Amino acid sequence: MLRFGCFQPFLDLRYGISTMQDGDMNIATGNPKRDSLGTQNRKKFFVKEGITGAIFLPRFVHGNTVRVVNVQNRNEIVEADAATTREQDIYLTVTVGDCFPVYCYDPETGTIGLAHAGWKGIIRGVLTNTIQTMAKQFFSRPENIRIGIGPGICKRHYTILLEHFGYFRGYEHFIEKRREQYFADLEGMIGLQARSAGARLIESSGQCAYCLNTTYFSHRRERRQIPRVMLAYIMLRGNGTKSEEI
Numbered sequence: 001m002l003r004f005g006c007f008q009p010f011l012d013l014r015y016g017i018s019t020m021q022d023g024d025m026n027i028a029t030g031n032p033k034r035d036s037l038g039t040q041n042r043k044k045f046f047v048k049e050g051i052t053g054a055i056f057l058p059r060f061v062h063g064n065t066v067r068v069v070n071v072q073n074r075n076e077i078v079e080a081d082a083a084t085t086r087e088q089d090i091y092l093t094v095t096v097g098d099c100f101p102v103y104c105y106d107p108e109t110g111t112i113g114l115a116h117a118g119w120k121g122i123i124r125g126v127l128t129n130t131i132q133t134m135a136k137q138f139f140s141r142p143e144n145i146r147i148g149i150g151p152g153i154c155k156r157h158y159t160i161l162l163e164h165f166g167y168f169r170g171y172e173h174f175i176e177k178r179r180e181q182y183f184a185d186l187e188g189m190i191g192l193q194a195r196s197a198g199a200r201l202i203e204s205s206g207q208c209a210y211c212l213n214t215t216y217f218s219h220r221r222e223r224r225q226i227p228r229v230m231l232a233y234i235m236l237r238g239n240g241t242k243s244e245e246i
């Protein structure tokens with residue numbers, strides 16, 4: 001169960017993530033049989049969560065592109081690692097399996113965002129771009145944007161290659177050397193990026209996909225050729241009730 005206290009007052013905000021019990025959500029494996037299993041699993045998950053209507057599914061490139069979703073383009077599949085919308089009843093979704101889903105909500109403007117943040121996206125500023133896009137497109141003030149960092153791989157389990165160390169400029173203090181290995185705190189980096197972009201209410205689920213081995217898939221733990229993934233979503237339900245302050 002994924003619950004963020006900073007989203008709790010907003011009854012029209014819906015968000016969540018599938019678990020291992022819901023099955024693998026990967027539909028881009030290149031294997032038609034596997035892809036159809038992923039499609040079936042998604043359908044079942046949508047029914048279970050009461051998800052109907054417009055769903056925006058980006059294709060990841062581990063970059064920093066943020067798609068602005070609206071009624072016209074909501075069914076397009078484009079290359080992006082994050083999305084934002086002010087339309088109600090549109091589900092933004094991303095798949096993860098060690099990478100973090102980062103849920104964003106500005107109750108003042110009714111804007112939602114969802115980013116897929118792995119190390120490549122983080123160093124390319126995917127969350128900075130998400131917050132800035134919400135500000136530019138929908139006039140969200142960064143300090144009003146609430147951030148929920150979903151399940152991803154924890155710093156005890158996430159090793160990086162020595163030759164990648166140089167990419168983490170500005171985040172060096174989130175990297176620790178233990179027994180000749182380098183461990184990176186991606187969640188810490190996401191938090192710093194959100195704060196640097198102006199967000200003030202930032203909360204983490206504290207859930208590690210690797211540690212929680214009966215709840216989530218984790219690519220680093222499973223080491224499968226084709227990773228199994230979870231589906232994360234966020235949506236703001238229409239009906240007017242915009243915000244209800246704590």
Ligand SMILES: [Zn+2]
Nearest residue numbers: 154157208211
């Ligand atoms: Zn862990």
